[in-house]
Amino acid sequence: MPNSSPRHFLTLLDLTPNELHWVIQRAIELKQIRNSKTLYEPFRNQVLAMIFQKSSTRTRVSFEAGMAQQGGHAIFLSPRDTHLGRGEPIADSARVISSMADIVMIRTFAHAQVEEFAAHSKVPVINALTDDYHPCQLLADIQTFVEHRGSISGKTVTWIGDGNNMCHSFINAAKQFNFKLNVACPDGYLPNTQLMANNADRVHLVQDPKQAVIGSHLVVTDTWASMGQEDEKKARETAFEDYQVNPTLMDLAEPEALFMHCLPAYRGLEVSHDMLSDPRSVVYDEAENRLHAQKALMEFLLLQPQV
Numbered sequence: 650m651p652n653s654s655p656r657h658f659l660t661l662l663d664l665t666p667n668e669l670h671w672v673i674q675r676a677i678e679l680k681q682i683r684n685s686k687t688l689y690e691p692f693r694n695q696v697l698a699m700i701f702q703k704s705s706t707r708t709r710v711s712f713e714a715g716m717a718q719q720g721g722h723a724i725f726l727s728p729r730d731t732h733l734g735r736g737e738p739i740a741d742s743a744r745v746i747s748s749m750a751d752i753v754m755i756r757t758f759a760h761a762q763v764e765e766f767a768a769h770s771k772v773p774v775i776n777a778l779t780d781d782y783h784p785c786q787l788l789a790d791i792q793t794f795v796e797h798r799g800s801i802s803g804k805t806v807t808w809i810g811d812g813n814n815m816c817h818s819f820i821n822a823a824k825q826f827n828f829k830l831n832v833a834c835p836d837g838y839l840p841n842t843q844l845m846a847n848n849a850d851r852v853h854l855v856q857d858p859k860q861a862v863i864g865s866h867l868v869v870t871d872t873w874a875s876m877g878q879e880d881e882k883k884a885r886e887t888a889f890e891d892y893q894v895n896p897t898l899m900d901l902a903e904p905e906a907l908f909m910h911c912l913p914a915y916r917g918l919e920v921s922h923d924m925l926s927d928p929r930s931v932v933y934d935e936a937e938n939r940l941h942a943q944k945a946l947m948e949f950l951l952l953q954p955q956v
């Protein structure tokens with residue numbers, strides 16, 4: 650049954666640090682359950698509505714597979730085939746969809762759209778990427794770090810490249826998971842000023858990538874041109890040409906440093922051709938962990954465990 654006042658996951662700040670730690674530990678457990686082929690169906694009769702206004706491989710497959718594996722069902726909704734693409738107001742769509750589905754996942758452009766949907770939804774809403782944030786990816790990334798290296802608390806992470814939605818979610822993660830974040834972005838592509846100011850105690854702008862990675866336990870990058878920025882691709886390739894992550898740059902980080910990228914990656918641009926196959930790269934673990942982390946998130950939102 651829907652809550653009278655559902656919890657949402659629009660950014661990492663919607664859960665407390667304690668709740669986020671629960672989700673990460675639960676994701677690790679759910680991975681073991683899946684790997685042991687144990688039947689576990691806590692989502693029986695539950696329906697996830699998945700609204701995609703941008704492309705996706707990992708997010709769609711992980712949410713849809715995760716719902717099916719845990720006994721529920723997922724409905725894929727694209728703007729081409731629904732009235733969302735023909736101008737039906739978000740508030741009306743939210744009221745209608747949330748009267749039939751038990752949980753909703755949205756990937757869209759303006760972050761305000763997921764906020765508006767959530768404000769009119771009777772059921773939990775998950776942000777599956779907006780222009781501003783990608784919090785689901787961070788759950789998978791933190792799970793991946795914990796699995797490889799233990800707690801991320803007190804560690805140093807370096808973000809290289811565009812001050813985009815992933816960078817913003819890493820800034821929120823620095824606060825919620827208690828790590829230091831160096832941000833190396835060129836002028837004109839810095840993260841949100843207010844977000845940087847709000848986290849000035851632990852997030853630092855170090856624009857030279859070589860300086861930024863020194864002392865880092867994790868180095869992260871992402872595409873230089875996000876979805877919706879296709880027209881800027883050439884200009885961005887010029888602006889970011891000194892910001893490629895490659896094994897030589899990684900050699901300046903801590904010896905046990907890991908490399909992450911949410912994927913899709915563009916070899917020869919933000920990463921060298923050999924970076925994803927470098928032993929320090931955990932990008933395919935990150936991708937798989939989307940499945941486990943989002944199952945844990947949906948358990949948290951749907952089943953409301955005592956945390």
Ligand code: CP
Nearest residue numbers: 705706707708911912
């Ligand atoms: N990392 C990620 O969200 O990938 P997709 O765009 O393929 O969903």
Ligand code: NVA
Nearest residue numbers: 813871875876911912
């Ligand atoms: N920053 C990228 C992430 C893709 C998963 C984008 O928004 O396109």
